[in-house]
Amino acid sequence: MKPKSLKNFLQYKSFILLAMLIFLASLLDKTFTTSANITNILQQIASNGIVSVGMTLVILTGGFDMSVGSTMALTGIVIMLMLKAGSNLFLAILCGVFVGVLTGLANGLLISKVKLSPFIATLATSTLSRGISFGVTNHRPVSVWNETFYQLATGSIGLIPISFLLFIVLAILTQIFISRTKLGHNIYIYGSNKEVGYAAGLNMDRTLILTYTISGFLASIGGLFLSSKLGTGSPVMAEDVALVCTTAVIIGGNRFHGNISSVKSMLRTVIGIFILGVLNNMLNLLGTMSYIQIIIRGLLVIIVIAVDSGVKEIRSTLVERIKLFFRRKDFE
Amino acid sequence: MKISRFQDNLIYRIIKNIKDYYIWFFLVGIVTLISLFSDVFLQSSNIFNILRETVVVGIIAIGMTYVLIAHCFDLSAGAIMGLCAVISICLKPVNTMSTVLSVVIPILIGTFIGLVNGFLVGYLRLNGFIVTLGMQFLILGTTLLITGGNQVFIYKTTDAYFFLGNGKLFGIPFSIIVLILLCIIAQLVLSFTRFGQYLKLVGENEKSATLSGIKVPRVINQSYIFLGICAAISGIILASWVRQLDPGSGVGYEFSAITATILGGTSLLGGKGNVLNSFIGALIIVMITNTMMLFNIPYNYQLMVEGLILIIGAILGNYYGKKNK
Numbered sequence: 336m337k338p339k340s341l342k343n344f345l346q347y348k349s350f351i352l353l354a355m356l357i358f359l360a361s362l363l364d365k366t367f368t369t370s371a372n373i374t375n376i377l378q379q380i381a382s383n384g385i386v387s388v389g390m391t392l393v394i395l396t397g398g399f400d401m402s403v404g405s406t407m408a409l410t411g412i413v414i415m416l417m418l419k420a421g422s423n424l425f426l427a428i429l430c431g432v433f434v435g436v437l438t439g440l441a442n443g444l445l446i447s448k449v450k451l452s453p454f455i456a457t458l459a460t461s462t463l464s465r466g467i468s469f470g471v472t473n474h475r476p477v478s479v480w481n482e483t484f485y486q487l488a489t490g491s492i493g494l495i496p497i498s499f500l501l502f503i504v505l506a507i508l509t510q511i512f513i514s515r516t517k518l519g520h521n522i523y524i525y526g527s528n529k530e531v532g533y534a535a536g537l538n539m540d541r542t543l544i545l546t547y548t549i550s551g552f553l554a555s556i557g558g559l560f561l562s563s564k565l566g567t568g569s570p571v572m573a574e575d576v577a578l579v580c581t582t583a584v585i586i587g588g589n590r591f592h593g594n595i596s597s598v599k600s601m602l603r604t605v606i607g608i609f610i611l612g613v614l615n616n617m618l619n620l621l622g623t624m625s626y627i628q629i630i631i632r633g634l635l636v637i638i639v640i641a642v643d644s645g646v647k648e649i650r651s652t653l654v655e656r657i658k659l660f661f662r663r664k665d666f667e
Numbered sequence: 668m669k670i671s672r673f674q675d676n677l678i679y680r681i682i683k684n685i686k687d688y689y690i691w692f693f694l695v696g697i698v699t700l701i702s703l704f705s706d707v708f709l710q711s712s713n714i715f716n717i718l719r720e721t722v723v724v725g726i727i728a729i730g731m732t733y734v735l736i737a738h739c740f741d742l743s744a745g746a747i748m749g750l751c752a753v754i755s756i757c758l759k760p761v762n763t764m765s766t767v768l769s770v771v772i773p774i775l776i777g778t779f780i781g782l783v784n785g786f787l788v789g790y791l792r793l794n795g796f797i798v799t800l801g802m803q804f805l806i807l808g809t810t811l812l813i814t815g816g817n818q819v820f821i822y823k824t825t826d827a828y829f830f831l832g833n834g835k836l837f838g839i840p841f842s843i844i845v846l847i848l849l850c851i852i853a854q855l856v857l858s859f860t861r862f863g864q865y866l867k868l869v870g871e872n873e874k875s876a877t878l879s880g881i882k883v884p885r886v887i888n889q890s891y892i893f894l895g896i897c898a899a900i901s902g903i904i905l906a907s908w909v910r911q912l913d914p915g916s917g918v919g920y921e922f923s924a925i926t927a928t929i930l931g932g933t934s935l936l937g938g939k940g941n942v943l944n945s946f947i948g949a950l951i952i953v954m955i956t957n958t959m960m961l962f963n964i965p966y967n968y969q970l971m972v973e974g975l976i977l978i979i980g981a982i983l984g985n986y987y988g989k990k991n992k
Contacts, residue, residue, distance in 0.1 A: 468967075
């Protein structure tokens, strides 16, 4: 086998996994392919998907964002509290999103200027904002009925929910941002080799702050849809979102320290989110316990990265063997 | 270059590296501050209470220090702890045989999970963060599967099992003795054995460690196994102490342990760390939480203070870490 075709195959393994999953699901359960179920899946993955788009950027720079879950919760709570106080829906959403941007900005500043490790900084802001959301709600969920706000998450155009549409639009916009603009391209440079970036005079600190701010912004958009879907803002919601979104990004094929060649990052993330969504939906339809879903999710992560590094190793040894073989012939 | 007798002196080294021990001054400061406001705080019952609460986080923090020194990462420690605690209770320690089993089997399981983590991270060179994230899901799912999502409990156990979490030896709770002994042994191993030196070298610069003939995968593997054993021990002690557990209760402890370790000055970049300081870090976190409970401060402020402590600790650790290099 030529090494190049093997490399291409490696790039598309998450697609193959998704195709296999969809095939398996439609074989095992007839309800899977009904339009109602598909709409359901699309609606379920939308809020986590929007968060994962931001998470992808963070992971490309080689960091993590543990604070997305509590940002989502806090955004939902702020919106609900504003609505309860009788404010305009638009203003409430603006305030909620502002909270997310602020958290992201704080993360970025802590990591780039104070030089904390991304994990520590985001864990700290996560704990802080979780504390704030417990404080402002007095440890109780807040819920207000607002028809327009509820329609945001549940409304759909034809078969496709609005939230899913927004997820795809955001993914495409972010992909254009990171592959077509200089500012976005710096994110790849930071991830692959930040020393080179510094040496070339690029403003790496600003890149990092921008990355985390975008992540915070998208996390709050995700929180908006989550709270709109649930109709409530609760301080305990979205606790495992950070880990699940990291999982989705990794399963899709993105890696820490992405390099310049990885131009399809957002596509991979979308595939990763779909894999998790389809898997969950399939297991739910089959009536398996939710614990098995958690186990399978964990196994999937380990297998995906083990296969990745295994195939890489085999490939490099193959390439070496081939090179050695040809060199010997030339020599003779 | 000849090293003078004076420079080789242990006391000289401690004084020279006094900055590494800033956490001890931090502890003294906090204790003085709290005891000014509360007269209950310095009573022996409260001190023992704080120490007993420290045990669970503290023992995980010991293992976490090893893993972080080797420039690796573990998110699965809390889940291992939960699994071991649940299994220890599920084995129903009502007679001698099952008591032995409910101590030995969790430790074997912890060792095995540590081995798997260490194999994946050390030998296969996978990213530690992702691997242990997957392991966390895997172990949590298994724990829930074993228990069926219900609480596990046991009311009557053998005296020996009860002793592990509640017994007293010379007036000091047994679990505290375990914690302090483990701490001292781990610190001695870290400072005075070849393994400890290898661990620091691997964390500091993996390439140069490989070139100087250290078996890097083996060292990383051993550090993960040690963490697995530590998590299992802390799980057994927790199980024996509370005897009623929620299957998901372990998750979250790894963050507390990492916070304690970072507060103790261990760098996430590897190569630097001190087990005793991690213990003090865990102690400080528990002490502050305990005091807030004494003063009836709501949970949300506890969370916020925890976040702030993490930031302050990381900044201090950064500052002193840089000065030493």
